[in-house]
Amino acid sequence: MxxxxxxxxxxxxxxxxxxxxxxxxxxxxxxxxxxxxxxxxxxxxxxxxxxxxxxxxxxxxxxxxxxxxxxxxxxxxxxxxxxxxxxxxxxxxxxxxxxxxxxxxxxxxxxxxxxxxxxxxxxxxxxxxxxxxxxxxxxxxxxxxxxxxxxxxxxxxxxxxxxxxxxxxxxxxxxDADHHDRVLAVTSHTPHLIAYTMVGVADDLSRVTDSEVIRYSAAGFRDFTRIAASDPTMWRDVFLNNRDATLEILGRFTEELFALQRAIRKGDGDHLHDYFTRTRAIRRGIIEAGQDTNAADFGRGSGKA
Amino acid sequence: MxxxxxxxxxxxxxxxxxxxxxxxxxxxxxxxxxxxxxxxxxxxxxxxxxxxxxxxxxxxxxxxxxxxxxxxxxxxxxxxxxxxxxxxxxxxxxxxxxxxxxxxxxxxxxxxxxxxxxxxxxxxxxxxxxxxxxxxxxxxxxxxxxxxxxxxxxxxxxxxxxxxxxxxxxxxxxxDADHHDRVLAVTSHTPHLIAYTMVGVADDLSRVTDSEVIRYSAAGFRDFTRIAASDPTMWRDVFLNNRDATLEILGRFTEELFALQRAIRKGDGDHLHDYFTRTRAIRRGIIEAGQDTNAADFGRGSGKA
Ligand SMILES: NC(=O)c1ccc[n+]([C@@H]2O[C@H](COP(=O)([O-])OP(=O)(O)OC[C@H]3O[C@@H](n4cnc5c(N)ncnc54)[C@H](OP(=O)(O)O)[C@@H]3O)[C@@H](O)[C@H]2O)c1
Ligand SMILES: NC(=O)c1ccc[n+]([C@@H]2O[C@H](COP(=O)([O-])OP(=O)(O)OC[C@H]3O[C@@H](n4cnc5c(N)ncnc54)[C@H](OP(=O)(O)O)[C@@H]3O)[C@@H](O)[C@H]2O)c1
CATH class of the missing domain: 3.40.50.720 (NAD(P)-binding Rossmann-like Domain)
Known part of the structure; x- marks a missing residue:
């Protein structure tokens, strides 16, 4: 070239x-x-x-x-x-x-x-x-x-x-710029904030020790810690500068989270099952679009089918 | 043996x-x-x-x-x-x-x-x-x-x-069983619920299309979709059966999330920076404990240092 x-x-x-x-x-x-x-x-x-x-x-x-x-x-x-x-x-x-x-x-x-x-x-x-x-x-x-x-x-x-x-x-x-900021609030900024929050909560519990959180992280938490290991200065600036779009998506997120929380409290298994089924289609789309591999990830640096 | x-x-x-x-x-x-x-x-x-x-x-x-x-x-x-x-x-x-x-x-x-x-x-x-x-x-x-x-x-x-x-x-x-259920609520159950929620929100927006979410997922969202692709029946049963511990950790999570949300709204960069710095230590611990590799993950099935 x-x-x-x-x-x-x-x-x-x-x-x-x-x-x-x-x-x-x-x-x-x-x-x-x-x-x-x-x-x-x-x-x-x-x-x-x-x-x-x-x-x-x-x-x-x-x-x-x-x-x-x-x-x-x-x-x-x-x-x-x-x-x-x-x-x-x-x-x-x-x-x-x-x-x-x-x-x-x-x-x-x-x-x-x-x-x-x-x-x-x-x-x-x-x-x-x-x-x-x-x-x-x-x-x-x-x-x-x-x-x-x-x-x-x-x-x-x-x-x-x-x-x-x-x-x-x-x-x-x-x-255009505004659309960019809205898309990124969904695909990146809000997920990062949530991951940081979850890791912070885990770090802050008295009845579950940090060493337990670390040892037993393979059960799901581990992926959050990877995201939450990103640079603090970069991410502070992101949230301060994409405030409106991030707060909007966060509002939607807490609304949905409360609905799921209510379903758990009430024992509404159908609501949970339906919600958990719907989210699988997006994953398939991401793999088909070449934005992730289909190899199951289990934290050993290489996937295993 | x-x-x-x-x-x-x-x-x-x-x-x-x-x-x-x-x-x-x-x-x-x-x-x-x-x-x-x-x-x-x-x-x-x-x-x-x-x-x-x-x-x-x-x-x-x-x-x-x-x-x-x-x-x-x-x-x-x-x-x-x-x-x-x-x-x-x-x-x-x-x-x-x-x-x-x-x-x-x-x-x-x-x-x-x-x-x-x-x-x-x-x-x-x-x-x-x-x-x-x-x-x-x-x-x-x-x-x-x-x-x-x-x-x-x-x-x-x-x-x-x-x-x-x-x-x-x-x-x-x-x-013992109760301690197990508390530890897992932190390291696994709540992270899964949060990932399911975030993926559900992304799927449900009118101003950002599913195809945009899929294409631009590499920016952080992708890891959530992997977790949220887990079996719906298994996870429905987990939440219905570990209700109290999950709801307790969810309560802590929303509390922290609201504090970070407030910091974003008010432009409190120091609060954000401090929070994002604190969470890095847990990541180091997980890598030292052999529960994840230190290779940076970028969704191609193999890490790159
Ligand atoms: N990391 C990602 O995943 C990602 C993805 C897409 C876009 N971005 C964006 O890309 C940009 C850079 O991110 P990065 O991940 O490459 O960050 P990084 O690895 O932390 O590098 C940032 C660089 O900026 C330099 N810098 C900071 N303040 C400066 C100043 N006042 N004058 C001159 N240089 C200065 C730093 O120099 P010192 O080392 O000397 O401080 C460092 O070399 C950010 O805007 C970020 O939002 C990041
Ligand atoms: N997946 C994980 O990450 C993970 C990790 C640790 C522990 N666990 C736990 O391990 C258990 C199994 O999970 P898994 O991931 O192996 O699930 P899975 O791949 O979905 O397999 C579940 C198995 O249970 C069978 N089954 C369901 N109802 C049955 C019934 N009434 N009688 C006989 N067999 C029945 C299914 O048979 P059919 O295929 O014929 O329906 C299937 O073979 C769950 O309790 C889960 O909480 C899962």
């Missing part, structure tokens, strides 16, 4: 930026990759791993001369970084981000984007519970969706960024 | 019984294995797979002459099966079960256990979202815990059953 951008600046060198660097290299998609992160420690770890061609100390230096700039930092700091780099962005460059929330990031970033720079917000729906410069890997985006936001994007920069994501293995879909 | 029982009767031929048959064979732990299940279809599938030495049509036939009888059926039918087989149990035999709830199973089964038969309730904390005669595999219990209940059990039958479970790869712990 021919080069899609000649110089990419990665602001942030964590799981997502690191995976992008490795996936762009794998596909021979770009020329130079320049990276920066807040701490010297992260910059050194990224340099040691050879993630970028050049690592620099500040976002301003990183973006100078780049035709693609990627904001891969927690959602809550996107605005201040955009403000800092705005004056250094090259005319004709594309600015994108990978934040898990879109409306608030766009509101924070857009005012700092100079004329002649194309802002195309994005969000790859791929991740693990790991973070930092050592967490990334080239295959992260393979067969996963990447959502690009077209509220204000022009056609040519959007098409070019689409080609980059496809070159990194992703399937690209385009939607 | 020398034979621990000379004839084992498996009542039910699903995930757990099938895995026990394969694990007992692997270890050369028992003599003959006789099995039965409700439907001819399941009995035929189990026969085709060669799970048992003999498959018979009724529990009464299966238990005749057995020195170990295992009830591996949904929790809600254990009582009626115990009533049916009671008169056919051999003096000196051990009767056990693998039900996910213990207090109610013991109340349902114990009255039908004749004098001279030793009832030792049990629960292997191992499973997958699969069920039926084709779901079992010999490694299911390896390094997983199996809880045996000592409320009324005599020492010799308990020690013998312990050796059987250890021979199948499990680590055995002994506790």
């Amino acid at each position: 021919s080069r899609i951008y000649s110089r990419v600046a990665l602001i942030g060198l964590g799981l997502i930026a690191g995976s992008m660097a490795l996936a762009m290299r794998r596909g021979g998609l770009v020329g130079e990759i320049v990276g920066t992160a807040k701490s010297a420690e992260t910059r050194e770890a990224a340099a040691a791993r050879g993630l970028c061609d050049r690592i620099v100390a500040t976002p301003e230096e990183a973006v100078t001369g780049a035709d693609l700039v990627v904001l891969a930092v927690p959602v809550g700091v996107m605005g201040e970084i955009a403000e800092a780099i705005g004056p250094y962005l090259a005319p004709g460059a594309t600015l994108t981000d990978v934040g898990s929330v879109k409306r608030s990031v766009m509101e924070a970033v857009a005012p700092h984007v100079p004329d002649g720079v194309h802002f195309v917000p994005g969000h790859p729906l791929a991740g693990t519970e790991r973070s930092g410069p050592d967490a990334g890997f080239a295959e992260l985006f393979d067969n996963r969706y990447c959502l690009l936001i077209d509220d204000a994007a022009e056609a040519e920069p959007l098409a070019r960024l689409t080609r980059l994501w496809e070159g990194m293995g992703a399937r690209v879909e385009v939607m | 020398s034979r621990i029982y000379s004839r084992v009767a498996l009542i039910g031929l699903g995930l757990i019984a099938g895995s026990m048959a394969l694990a007992m064979r692997r270890g050369g732990l028992v003599g003959e294995i006789v099995g039965t299940a409700k439907s001819a279809e399941t009995r035929e599938a189990a026969a085709a797979r060669g799970l048992c030495d003999r498959i018979v049509a009724t529990p009464e036939e299966a238990v005749t002459g057995a020195d170990l009888v295992v009830l591996a059926v949904p929790v809600g039918v254990m009582g009626e099966i115990a009533e049916a087989i009671g008169p056919y149990l051999a003096p000196g035999a051990t009767l056990t079960d693998v039900g996910s709830v213990k207090r109610s199973v013991m109340e349902a089964v114990a009255p039908h256990v004749p004098d001279g038969v030793h009832f030792v309730p049990g629960h292997p904390l191992a499973g997958t979202e699969r069920s039926g005669p084709d779901a079992g595999f010999a490694e299911l219990f390896d390094n997983r815990y199996c809880l045996l209940i000592d409320d009324a059990a005599e020492a010799e039958p308990l020690a013998r059953l312990t050796r059987l479970w250890e021979g199948m790869g499990a680590r055995v712990e002994v506790m």
